Amino acid sequence: xxxxxxxxxxxxxxxxxxxxxxxxxxxxxxxxxxxxxxxxxxxxxxxxxxxxxxxxxxxxxxxxxxxxxxxxxxxxxxxxxxxxxxxxxxxxxxxxxxxxxxxxxxxxxxxxxxxxxxxxxxxxxxxxxxxxxxxxxxxxxxxxxxxxxxxxxxxxxxxxxxxxxxxxxxxxxxxxxxxxxxxxxxxxxxxxxxxxxxxxxxxxxxxxxxxxxxxxxxxxxxxxxxxxxxxxxxxxxxxxxxxxxxxxxxxxxxxxxxxxxxxxxxx
Amino acid sequence: xxxxxxxxxxxxxxxxxxxxxxxxxxxxxxxxxxxxxxxxxxxxxxxxxxxxxxxxxxxxxxxxxxxxxxxxxxxxxxxxxxxxxxxxxxxxxxxxxxxxxxxxxxxxxxxxxxxxxxxxxxxxxxxxxxxxxxxxxxxxxxxxxxxxxxxxxxxxxxxxxxxxxxxxxxxxxxxxxxxxxxxxxxxxxxxxxxxxxxxxxxxxxxxxxxxxxxxxxxxxxxxxxxxxxxxxxxxxxxxxxxxxxxxxxxxxxxxxxxxxxxxxxxxxxxxxxxxxxxxxxxxxxxxxxxxxxxxxxxxxxxxxxxxxxxxxxxxxxxxxxxxxxxxxxxxxxxxxxxxxxxxxxxxxxxxxxxxxxxxxxxxxxxxxxxxxxxxxxxxxxxxxxxxxxxxxxxxxxxxxxxxxxxxxx
Numbered sequence: 001x002x003x004x005x006x007x008x009x010x011x012x013x014x015x016x017x018x019x020x021x022x023x024x025x026x027x028x029x030x031x032x033x034x035x036x037x038x039x040x041x042x043x044x045x046x047x048x049x050x051x052x053x054x055x056x057x058x059x060x061x062x063x064x065x066x067x068x069x070x071x072x073x074x075x076x077x078x079x080x081x082x083x084x085x086x087x088x089x090x091x092x093x094x095x096x097x098x099x100x101x102x103x104x105x106x107x108x109x110x111x112x113x114x115x116x117x118x119x120x121x122x123x124x125x126x127x128x129x130x131x132x133x134x135x136x137x138x139x140x141x142x143x144x145x146x147x148x149x150x151x152x153x154x155x156x157x158x159x160x161x162x163x164x165x166x167x168x169x170x171x172x173x174x175x176x177x178x179x180x181x182x183x184x185x186x187x188x189x190x191x192x193x194x195x196x197x198x199x200x201x202x203x204x205x206x207x208x209x210x211x212x213x214x215x216x217x218x219x220x221x222x223x224x225x226x227x228x229x230x231x232x233x234x235x236x237x238x239x240x241x242x243x244x245x246x247x248x249x250x251x252x253x254x255x256x257x258x259x260x261x262x263x264x265x266x267x
Numbered sequence: 268x269x270x271x272x273x274x275x276x277x278x279x280x281x282x283x284x285x286x287x288x289x290x291x292x293x294x295x296x297x298x299x300x301x302x303x304x305x306x307x308x309x310x311x312x313x314x315x316x317x318x319x320x321x322x323x324x325x326x327x328x329x330x331x332x333x334x335x336x337x338x339x340x341x342x343x344x345x346x347x348x349x350x351x352x353x354x355x356x357x358x359x360x361x362x363x364x365x366x367x368x369x370x371x372x373x374x375x376x377x378x379x380x381x382x383x384x385x386x387x388x389x390x391x392x393x394x395x396x397x398x399x400x401x402x403x404x405x406x407x408x409x410x411x412x413x414x415x416x417x418x419x420x421x422x423x424x425x426x427x428x429x430x431x432x433x434x435x436x437x438x439x440x441x442x443x444x445x446x447x448x449x450x451x452x453x454x455x456x457x458x459x460x461x462x463x464x465x466x467x468x469x470x471x472x473x474x475x476x477x478x479x480x481x482x483x484x485x486x487x488x489x490x491x492x493x494x495x496x497x498x499x500x501x502x503x504x505x506x507x508x509x510x511x512x513x514x515x516x517x518x519x520x521x522x523x524x525x526x527x528x529x530x531x532x533x534x535x536x537x538x539x540x541x542x543x544x545x546x547x548x549x550x551x552x553x554x555x556x557x558x559x560x561x562x563x564x565x566x567x568x569x570x571x572x573x574x575x576x577x578x579x580x581x582x583x584x585x586x587x588x589x590x591x592x593x594x595x596x597x598x599x600x601x602x603x604x605x606x607x608x609x610x611x612x613x614x615x616x617x618x619x620x621x622x623x624x625x626x627x628x629x630x631x632x633x634x635x636x637x638x639x640x641x642x643x644x645x646x647x648x649x650x651x652x653x654x655x656x657x658x659x660x661x662x663x664x665x666x667x668x669x670x671x672x673x674x675x676x
Contacts, residue, residue, distance in 0.1 A: 063588055063668045084592040091590020102585045102672060106285050118274050119590035163589070 008075025010171060010202050011037035011060055016069035018055050018225075029055040030066070031225035037204070039170070042197045044213040045206045047222035053206040054099075054175055056222070060204065061094050061173045062086045091119035095164035097174035101156040103148040109135065109159050110144040116167045134162045138192070154185045161189055165196060172196065174205040178212065190215045271595065272602070279603035282575065290607060293564075293571045297611030297651060298618060300561030301644050305619025307557055308643060309634035310626065311550035314468060317632045321469050322538050324409065328373070330513050331470060331533045332366075332499040332520065334358060357529040358496040360483075363401070365519050366499065371507040376404035377496040378471060379486045383451040385433065385479050392436035396478045397450055399486020399494075407500045410475065415444045415459030417480075424485045428459040430476040450479060451489055467631040470538045471498065509534040561647065564611065565655035572604050572659035576666075583663055584671025597664035604656020605649060612648025616641070 018030040029052045037043060045053050058064040059071060062078060071078045073089070081089070095116070103112045114131035122130070135141055138158045148156060157180050164172060172193070178186035186209070194215045197203050205216065213219045221229040283290045322329075334356045358377070367375045379399040384391060404410065405417040417428055427450070434443040434457070443457045467474040487494050503512045513532040520530050576583070583596055591599075623634035 058669050061588065063672075084594060087587070087590055087592030087595070089590075090588065094590075096588045098588075098672065100672075102581065102588075104582050104585065106281060115586070116589035118271075119586075119592075119595065121271070124274070124277075167590075 008072065009036045010039045010041075010074060011035065011204075012070075012072040012075075013060075014070040014072075016056075016059065016066050016071060018052070018059065018064070019067040028225050030059070032069070033225070033227055035220070035227060035230075037202060039202055040197070040200055042194065042203045042215065042217045043205065044216035044219045045204065045222060046208070046210070046213065046219060047228070051222040052225040053222055057173050057175055057204060057206055060171075061096060062090060087119065091116055092167060093170050095167065095169035095172045097161050097164045097172065097177040099176040099179055101148070101153075101160045101180070103156060103160060103163075105148055107148075108144070109140065109146050109148070109151070112148065112159060113163045113166050115163060120167055131162075131166055134166045135159070138162045154181045157181055158185070158189065161192070165192075170201055172201055172203045172205075174203065176206055176208065178207070178209065186212070271598070275599045275602040276606070278599055279606050282579070282603065283606060286575075289571060293567050293607050294611035294614060296564030296567035297561065297608050297648055298564075298615035300557060300564040300651075301612045301615025301648050302619035302622060303557035303560055304554060304647065305616050305640060305644050306623045306626065306634075307550050307553045308640045309620060309623040309636070310630075310632075311546050312635035312637055312640065313623075313627070313632045314546045316635045317466065317468055318470065319536070321466060322536060327509060327535060328503045328505065328507065329407070329534070329538070330501045330503065330509065330516060331538045332358065332362070332501065332516060333531050333533065334497070335529045335531050356495060356497050357524055357527070358499060359523070360487075360494040360496070362496070362499065362520055362523055365523055366501050366516060369512075369515060369519065371503045371512050371515070373502045373504045374403040374407050375502075376400055376407040376500045377483060377494065378404075378473065378498045378500065379483060379490075379494055379496050380473065381450075381486055381489055383489070385437070385448060385450055387437050387446075387448045390437060390439075392433060392477075394474075394477050395433050395436070396473050397486075398473055398478050398480045399483045399489075400480060401483050404480070404500070407502050408471065408475075410464075411462035412459050413462040414442065415457070417459055418482050422458060422482070423456075424482060424488075425453065425455050426458040426481075427455040428461060428480040429457055430461050430474070430478045431463040432476040433479060434460050436477075448479075450481070453489075455479070455481065455485075465631070471500070558647075561651055565608075565651040568604050568607055568652060569655040569659060571607075572600060572656055573662070575603070576600060576659050576663040579663075580666060580671045583666045584668045587666075587668040588672065593664040596666075597660040600660035600663045601653065601656045604659065605652040608648045608652025608656070612644055612651075615648070616644050619644070 013033050013035040016030055016033040016035075017028055020027050020029055031052075033052075033056060045056065047053050055064065059066050060073075062073075062081075073081075078086070103109075104115070107115070110128060110131050113135055114127040117127040117130060132141070132144060135144055138161070140155065140158060140162065143151060143155060143159075148159070151159065157177070161174075161177060164174070174193070177193070178189050181189060190212055193203055193205070197215075197217075203216075205212070207213070219229075219231045220227055334354075360377075363375050363377050366372055377400055381397040381399060383397060385395040385397060386392070400418075402417060402419040405412070410417070412428070413431065415428070416422075418426065427448075429437070429443065429448075431441050434441045437443065437448050438446050441460055443460060446457050447454050448457070449455070461475055461478075461480075464475050467476070483494060501516065503509065513534050516532045517528075517530070520532075521528055524530070586596060586599075587593075620634065620636075627633050
């Protein structure tokens with residue numbers, strides 16, 4: 001909404017609805033969500049259980065389809081994107097971090113982390129190298145050849161996060177990423193996420209932990225399938241996002257063209 | 268795409284290695300089907316090869332005259348005594364003369380097989396054939412004598428030439444010249460022993476290793492003085508066109524037989540046709556049976572793949588979330604099915620040849636190797652994998668990622 005037509009926001013949702021069930025069991029998990037996410041935002045989505053946070057995240061990640069309303073990703077209506085193309089967008093641009101770890105049990109840590117790269121057509125050796133680099137940044141380089149069941153819960157979730165970050169996605173969708181970590185590891189993860197965020201990535205994170213919202217640039221609270229409060233409306237969050245921009249400019253040269261325009265648009 | 272293929276292969280291998288026993292048993296299902304098909308093809312190929320080789324050895328100048336027979340039907344195969352098996356042959360002794368008078372004829376040899384036992388006072392071989400023929404058989408059929416001589420126009424009537432095996436069965440030695448034995452109670456003296464041929468299946472339908480060859484005159488005496496000829500082999504002079512020669516034979520014999528077309532003339536590959544027809548039919552029936560076991564193997568693949576798909580529902584969901592398209596998921600599972608059926612097919616192929624060799628120890632011909640068998644079994648096993656792997660693959664591809672990820676929480 002705040003976006004100028006020349007620079008489409010990364011995510012734009014217009015009156016998005018998601019219905020489950022039919023007849024008397026009919027129930028709207030999302031009941032008219034309007035949301036615009038600009039590039040480089042770090043959004044924390046809060047709200048009680050069953051308010052539609054996860055459904056929203058799934059739809060943004062193109063794992064689920066909305067019943068009604070529009071979803072524009074990079075200005076393109078998702079409904080017009082073919083299934084195969086959606087998959088390749090998921091592979092290259094979207095990183096998922098799940099509430100449960102969702103590692104593949106029979107693959108070792110390194111292979112698990114390298115998995116998303118498979119689907120963006122990167123050679124095996126290179127995939128392993130990249131995965132190894134990411135694991136190093138999570139201080140898991142000594143666990144590369146462990147199997148998932150040999151890791152502690154915290155380590156497992158860090159591996160899962162490493163996997164989400166390995167393809168260097170522009171949007172990271174995290175559903176309770178620190179739900180299974182102690183506070184110390186949580187903060188390590190959150191630092192890592194804000195590091196990624198500083199490089200110009202857009203992050204959407206569902207969380208129950210209010211402490212973690214301090215890492216976010218914008219906090220959204222949801223209630224009964226609608227957005228209840230959004231800190232983007234007050235001007236308080238604006239300067240923060242603006243500050244981040246120059247950093248992202250240096251980190252991602254090809255996309256710099258968009259950013260000055262976007263800043264203008266925001267102002 | 269190539270990249271993805273190697274990835275799929277890696278993934279499939281990992282998941283197959285995880286459940287080794289299950290994979291092995293599924294492969295076994297395919298292997299059994301492919302093995303039986305390989306065995307059948309190898310052995311039936313062996314038969315055709317044996318016959319084809321004999322025809323080739325005969326040279327292209329041989330024509331075979333047989334009583335006319337309708338093409339064998341299914342009913343004939345199940346009939347314990349097909350009507351033509353014991354019927355009297357229309358070939359007559361004067362046909363031999365007629366044929367030898369044809370300008371292009373080089374030699375004529377009739378074959379008159381007689382029923383009746385061959386024995387000595389001490390032993391009775393359970394397998395033997397009595398053949399009455401003329402001296403030219405040795406030339407026409409290219410028979411080799413290992414000891415003594417073949418019957419000729421001056422040899423006495425109660426002399427015989429015996430096959431190596433028959434000689435051993437009768438006298439315990441293949442050096443049996445001068446020994447006496449009985450045909451239908453009449454005494455014959457061995458004047459020659461044939462060289463071992465090892466061709467129990469041939470276009471003459473006579474195993475010369477087990478045969479006692481007597482002169483046509485002696486044969487006639489056992490049959491009330493009338494020659495009862497089952498087959499006449501004719502060789503043409505070098506350079507004769509066989510098609511016209513065969514027509515010539517046909518027309519002159521038809522004239523002999525009151526204008527009845529009651530004989531068939533075969534040349535070249537046709538000679539072996541009746542025999543190979545039968546074997547082809549038998550092997551076709553067996554191949555159908557074998558392909559049923561292949562289908563069962565395929566159902567096994569489908570079954571195990573469906574189990575795999577539901578076991579790995581969460582993995583499928585995750586793979587989709589990290590960017591696998593439906594197509595990618597489908598091909599991953601399809602390739603897994605193809606690996607099972609491919610390796611199963613390979614095992615079956617090797618096993619089939621092993622079985623074929625074991626069987627060939629008990630039967631008179633060897634299995635053949637031909638690339639067409641390789642092509643058949645390869646395409647069958649790949650086909651089975653693709654056919655029965657397709658549905659599980661599609662099912663895997665259609666899984667809803669969210670529901671798949673939600674499971675087992």
